[in-house]
Amino acid sequence: MVFKKINQELANISSDTTTLISVGTKVIGDLNFSGNLEILGSVVGNVISGDDGSRVRILHGGSVKGDIKCSLIEINGNAKGNIFARDHLSIESQSEIEGNIHYASVEMQTGARVRGTFSYQKLQQDGRLSSEENATGAKVKAISSNNK
DSSP states (O other): OHHHHHHHHHHHGGGSOEEEEOTTOEEESOEEOSSEEEESSEEESOEEOOSTTOEEEEOTTOEEESOEEEEEEEESSEEESOEEEEEEEEEOTTOEEESOEEESSEEEOTTOEEESOEEEOOBOTTSOBTTTTTOOOOOOOOOOOOOO
16 A cells, blocks of 8 residues: 555656756755655755655755655665655665664665664654654764764
8 A cells, every 4th residue: 555655656756846966966944845845966965855846866966864754755875964754765775874764665775874763754644753753853873983
């Protein structure tokens, strides 16, 4: 049933508005969007869409430093922050992620690197993950060892 919904959303992608953050572009601040968002450049801030069927893609070379909340998320670049994928998360082979991942459905390719936790979340009746309402925006802190 989940895959049927994902396929329906993917079929609608071509008719939605697409926003492109191109190579060499740096956006500073929270980014709220609808439709599709393609990131080849850099975003320093939260990337958020509350729309059903919205999609964000961080392509190879692209990066986000902030939380990501969206229905469909595809990562093949760098993400540093918490990720909330309401429908589906695809972690591609070139991905480098540092943060906690909250998902309803996930796939991960060989070669992807993730530092953080994976937390399966069922969708609530309002269409949000249960962890979204409790998110404080706290970032994952690096754990270093004392070399003595």
